[in-house]
Amino acid sequence: xxxxxxxxxxxxxxxxxxxxxxxxVPESLDAYLDIVASSIGIASLSVGxxxxxxxxxxxxxxxxxxxxxxLQEKLRASQAPIKVRTYLTSLDIDR
Numbered sequence: 001x002x003x004x005x006x007x008x009x010x011x012x013x014x015x016x017x018x019x020x021x022x023x024x025v026p027e028s029l030d031a032y033l034d035i036v037a038s039s040i041g042i043a044s045l046s047v048g049x050x051x052x053x054x055x056x057x058x059x060x061x062x063x064x065x066x067x068x069x070x071l072q073e074k075l076r077a078s079q080a081p082i083k084v085r086t087y088l089t090s091l092d093i094d095r
Contacts, residue, residue, distance in 0.1 A: 003024040003025075005023070005024055006022075006023060006024035006025050006047070007021075007022060007023055007024070008020065008021075008022040008025060008033075008042075008045050008047075009021045009022070010042060018041055020033065020037040020038070020041075020042055022037075025047060025053075026047065026051035026052075026053060026065075026066075027051070028051065028053070028065045028066070029047065029051075029053045029065065032055070032063065032065070036055070036057065036063075040057045040058055040059055040061075041057065041058035042055055042056075042057060042058070043055075043056045043057060043058050043060075044056040048066070048067070050066060051065070051066050052064070052065060052066030052067050053065055053066065053067075054067055054071075054075075062075050
């Protein structure tokens with residue numbers, strides 16, 4: 001399960017700029033957010049068991065790590081015009 005003191009927060013300033021902040025998320029998600037959060041933006045994020053996670057980016061792309069093949073298929077089969085990618089980092093390869 002996610003860390004009890006972990007969080008991901010998304011907020012918009014008065015001038016319209018959007019910011020994301022996070023703490024104590026799975027290592028692969030932390031590396032992913034460092035790259036993606038400021039450039040594309042996160043519309044939705046979910047963290048699951050054993051460090052798994054799924055994001056929906058502002059452009060509709062769905063990324064994930066550690067998710068089951070059945071969840072990957074369900075995401076691909078959804079009616080929305082989305083792209084589903086599996087995100088791996090060197091942390092995943094080294095294990």
